[in-house]
Amino acid sequence: MIRITTVDWHSSCVELQWLSVVLKRSLYNLKVSTVITSKNSGKIQERYLQLESQMRTIEQNATDAIHRVRASLVTETENIRKRVLETLKSKEVQMILMDWKSNEVPVEKDTKWFLNEAVEKIAEKVAAQINLWEKTNNVVGTIKDDIINGFKKDFQLMEYQIAKCQSVLLGGEQDVATDLHHSIKKHVPMKTLFKRRYRKEDEHVKAVKGLGGAISELGILDNQTRKELKDLQKHFKDKSPENMMQEATALYVDSIFQAKDLGKRIHNYLSQLMKGIDQMVYMIPDFMNADRKLFQTLQNDRKDEILTGVYLKMMAKGNNLQGRLDMFFVENIMKFDYxxxxxxxxxxxxxxxxxxxxxxxVANLKDGGRSESSLIPVALKVFRDRVKTSNVTSILLEDRVLRNVDHEHIIKYYGATFRYKNPADKKRLQWIMIMEICKETLKDIFISDESKNPGKLACESSQQVRASKDLANYAVQICSGLHYLHEKGLVHRDLKLDNILVDQNNVVKLSDVGLTKKEEFIAYTVTGSLAYMAPEVLLQSERNYDHRADIYSLGIILWEMWYGIDAAEYIQTKVVGSFEEIVRNGMRPSLMMVGLSTPPDDWVDRINAAWAYEPKHRPELLDLICFFKDILIKT
Known part of the structure; x- marks a missing residue:
């Protein structure tokens, strides 16, 4: 039994994070083991073939990603080379480089010593000007951001595909893998609890003098330049030190202009900034190869009930240990936002x-936690139960998801704080999430006797046209927020009018996004309201459902907004037959409502497509956004 105490932790927060990842990876392996031992040989072989295919895709993507990074470095190297030469040739920089004050010139001793120190001072001056130019224009920073952002997209794609492979192994129990992936990313602020260790490589980092230092060194490497500097020594007694420095500077800078290795120096400098990318990309196939070996090993142990029991017991212990580790993190390391x-x-x-x-x-929050007089209204999500080993991991996971989303049409997350139910008991911590507050929900707006829904108004009347545009405006915002989630690989899973909020400026905000999941991790999980659930969710099919389940829910929402009728109440009155028959035949409301105006044909086509039985027939959100935007611009 491992006992976690404060005394045990002499390592850094990074090492704690590493330990958490190792533990979660172990839990993932145990889950894979449990799933595989419960499957028959046919299913095992089918899953193995899926895994092999997906792994080949991952490996190819990893190779392509690193090639794109290298190609980008080559392009940017040439761009910087040209800009550096333009900068050094500019009148402003030339004047600075040639301006030598008497107190800047080396003290005269002998010609050899003078020129050696002169070269050092010239190199420092050239490096300083290049670094100033680079810093002012954020040249390297911009390039680094562009390359990293491009690589980040590739990495997210590969991470998504890795997770798909893991979902093949895990069957329907993917919470473990979800937590594994989220735990690798740093989302939560931490206290400066541990001192940073001294490392030998820090000396090398301190010695690096930026891009300017990498380039300026070229001025003393050229043989011709060294010969000309020696010739300059012959006139040491005939010229003033200031003139000597100017002539030496001209020779020095000209040698940089002529240097054949300038591009190589810049490329090496940029490559040093990106040196971790190779290892990161090529680590991914290695990571998946471990899964392949695990899968092959466990095939021989399938259907072993004793092993399954052992795995389940080990998982229970692992989950408990993970909970204790996360509790230590919350109580000793995590820095609460407020x-x-x-x-x-x-x-x-x-x-x-x-x-x-x-x-x-409803609550009020000090602006930035600093000003007593500046309060902003917020919503507090206060967990009823105290934070403990059995729930802390899921709370942290929800917190990390919220910290990782930032969009105009997603409810804003300010951060977390806590309180003690009993101030005398410092171990009964109650978690509080602080979020943006909104005035009402879309259900308040569209489902009421006072609502002016298009379906309640005369067809093609001016009132219906205005109501249709209002609906389209809300629809564009909903689709925009939902598209953002889907782009991040997240599925909302509980999209309904109750969870779509509207702020004081009439801007739509999707809520309950903290409980979203990566779409590859949601098989066999039922979340949401029955009336909004897609058939693949309700029928619990073998396949994983994905983001298109949200499109189905959106179709139901559009129907509600048009007619002003609660879909759940309406469907409940129409339910006849078995549950499966209802789902397969269409647990959807009618688009032909007696006494109400039917939507235009193009609206009907979109709604029917959105709640299509087959996910592949449902429209893309970008297409729906274009459709509703066209309605807004029509006169």
Missing amino acids: KSNDIKWSPDNVPIGSGSFADVY
Whole structure:
């Protein structure tokens, strides 16, 4: 039994994170083992073939990604080379380089010593000018960001495909893999609890003098330049030190202009900044090869009930250990975004909303946690139960997801704080999430007797045209926020009018996104309201459902917004037959409502496509955005 205490932790936060990843990877392997031992040989072989195909795709993507990075470095190297030469040739820089004050010139001793020190001072001056230009224009920073952002897209794609391979191994129990992937990323602020260790390589880092240092050294490497500098020594007694410095500077800078290795020096410098990319990319196939070996080993142990029992017991212990590790992180390392006295609220107030595990309250937050007089209204999601080993991992996972989303049409997450239910008991920590507050939900706007829904108005009347444009405006915003989530590989899974909020400026905000999941990790999980669930979710098919389940929910929402009718209540009155028959035949409301105006044909086509039984027939969000934007610009 491992005992975690504060005394045990003499290492850094990075090492704690590493330990967490190792533990979660172990839990993942145990889950794979459990799944495989419960499958028959036919299913095992089918999954193995899927795994092999997906791994080949990953390996090819890894190779392509690193080639793109290298090609980008070559292009940017030539671009910087030209810009450096233009900068050194500019009148402004030339004047600075040639301007030598008497107190800047080496003290005269002998010609050899003078020129050696002169070269050092010239090199420093040239390096300083190049570094100033680079810093002013953020040249290297911009290039680095461009390359990293491009690589990041490739890496996210590969991570998605890796997760697909892991979902093949895991069958339907993918929470373990979800947590594994999120734990690798740094989302949560940490206290400066541990001192940074001294490393020998730090000396090398300190010695690097930026791009200017890498380039300026070329001035003393050319044989012709060294010969001309020696010739300059012959006139040491005939010229003033200032003139000597100017002539030496001219020779020095000219040697940089003539240097054949200038491009190579720049490329090497940029490559040093990106040196971790090769290892990161090529680590991915290695990571997956470990899964392949695990899979092959476990094929011989399938259907072994004793082994399955052992795996389950080990998983229980591993989950407990992970919970204890996360508890240590929360209590000793995590730096909460706000203190409890930064928020003004009372737990005795009536909550404005309640869920399975938490209540939502209205509160006021000090602006940035600093100003007493500047308060902003917020919503507090207060977890009812105290943070403990059994729930801390899932709370941290939700927190990390919220920190990783940032979009105009996603509810803003300010961060986390906590309170103690009993101030005398410092171990009963209650987690509080601080979020943007909105005035109402789309259900408040569209499902009421006062709502002016297009379906309640005369066809093609001016009132219906205005109501249709209002609906289209909301639809564009919903689709935009949903598209952002899908681009990040997330599926909302509980999209409904109740979870779509509207702020004071009438801007749509998708809520409950903290419980979204990566789409490759959601097989066999049912989340959401029955009326909004896609058939593949309700029928619990073998395949994983994906982001297109949200498109189905969107179709139901569009129907509700058009007619002003609660879909769940309407469908409940029409349910006849077995559950499976209802789903297969269409658990969808009618688009022909007696006494109400039917949507135009193009609207009907979009809604029917959105809630199509087969996910592949559902439209893309970008197509829906274009459709509704066209409605907004029509006169």
